[in-house]
Structures are given as C-alpha cells and as structure tokens.
Amino acid sequence: MILLILSSLVLVVPAQKPTSSPAQRILPGWFPNACTLVICDPPERDPKELEVLRTHVSVLEAQLKALQMSTRKTHRAFLGYIFPNSTNVGAKTFATNGAEADFQTAKEMCEQFGGQIASPRNEEENNAVLKLATMFDKHAFLGMNDQETEGIFKHLNGDPMEYSNWAKGEPNGEHEDCIEMYLNAKWNDNTCDKHRLIMCEF
Ligand SMILES: [Ca+2]
Ligand SMILES: [Ca+2]
Numbered sequence: 226m227i228l229l230i231l232s233s234l235v236l237v238v239p240a241q242k243p244t245s246s247p248a249q250r251i252l253p254g255w256f257p258n259a260c261t262l263v264i265c266d267p268p269e270r271d272p273k274e275l276e277v278l279r280t281h282v283s284v285l286e287a288q289l290k291a292l293q294m295s296t297r298k299t300h301r302a303f304l305g306y307i308f309p310n311s312t313n314v315g316a317k318t319f320a321t322n323g324a325e326a327d328f329q330t331a332k333e334m335c336e337q338f339g340g341q342i343a344s345p346r347n348e349e350e351n352n353a354v355l356k357l358a359t360m361f362d363k364h365a366f367l368g369m370n371d372q373e374t375e376g377i378f379k380h381l382n383g384d385p386m387e388y389s390n391w392a393k394g395e396p397n398g399e400h401e402d403c404i405e406m407y408l409n410a411k412w413n414d415n416t417c418d419k420h421r422l423i424m425c426e427f
Contacts (some may be wrong), residue, residue: 303338304318308320308321309322310322310323310361314350317427318426318427319350319354319425320424320426322423323360324422324423325363326420326421327419327420327421328370328417329417331424334423338425340425341368341425341426342366342368342381343368344369344380344426345388346388348388351388351406352410354424355410358408358422361422363421364406364421364422365422365423366403366404368381369381370402370404371402372402372403375402376396378404378414390411392411392413395411396413396414398415401416402414402416403415403416403417405419
C-alpha cells in the first residue's frame, strides 16, 4: 500500500527542466570548466556616507590605540609583580626577583614573560646588572654563551659578542659554556647547570 502511494506521488511530480546557471545566462559561450574573471564597476558612494565611514574608522583607530596603551600598562604592571626589582638603561629594563635557576630554566623563564636573560652590550648595561645582582649578593647568569661552538661566545639571537668584561684568565672552560657575573662586574664562564640569579631584560 505504502509503495503504491509513493509511486503515485512520483507520477504526479512534474519533471523539472535543467535550468542554466547565472553565468550561462549572461555568457552565451560559457564553458563549465573554464575560468572567468568578472570585473564589476563599484557603485558610486554618497559623499556623506564616505564621511561617516571615515569618522567610524577614526574612532576605531583611537579605541585601538587606547587598548594598546592599556595592554602595555597591564603588561608592565604584571612584570613588576613577577620581577619586582628592576632598573632601566636606555630602552632596556633589567629585572629580577632574586630567584636562582640553571641556565636553561632561567632562559625559559625570561622568554615566558617576553624578555631574555640579561645580555649587557656595554659597560652601562653591565653595571645595571651588577647593581641588581649586588642587592641579592648573588652571581647572575648572562645570556651570551658558547654552546654552539666552543670558544665563540654569541648573544642569544646569534649576534657576535662585541662587548665583554672577562675576569683575569677567563674564559677558560671547554665544558663551561655559560657566563656568570661576579659581584665585581667581571665575567666567568661556568657550567650551564649551575644555579645562578635569574636576571631578565625586557
Ligand atoms: Ca666553553
Ligand atoms: Ca671559567
């Protein structure tokens, strides 16, 4: 019985003729697998509408700027909470919280907050690191190392190390590939598994 009703329905539905696509209707020589580039003339805008759009864009730009400033302030406040001891030199901020770790852990911690291990590039920056390290009476790790090629110390981004402040007789370690700063501002290469003061720069 059900089959009979279904077949009746099929019989009464009129067969639809295949319709042509919009492109086929517009372009008589349309080929189904060909590529077609259609360039439309943009509609003319009302000058008042354009003015309103420009105003909206200006407002959005101002809001974005305010948001960026607020984000930077929040980030600075957050860094101040994590690393409460800091000092500025030029555009750099050196910061620490007095904690110690091996080189790899210190490196990851600084990177986690958007910085890197303190890597002084001149005497002024070296003295800024010393000032903070002295507060905690601890030797600080610096970022430069010769882990890649023994004897060739480089910055973390691969830059050659142009400024250095080695202690007398240093560097002297085939297996000492990281640098610690003594509390007289001089540097010693030491093994990277030693625990030293985490000092970051931002
Ligand atoms: Ca070495
Ligand atoms: Ca050494």
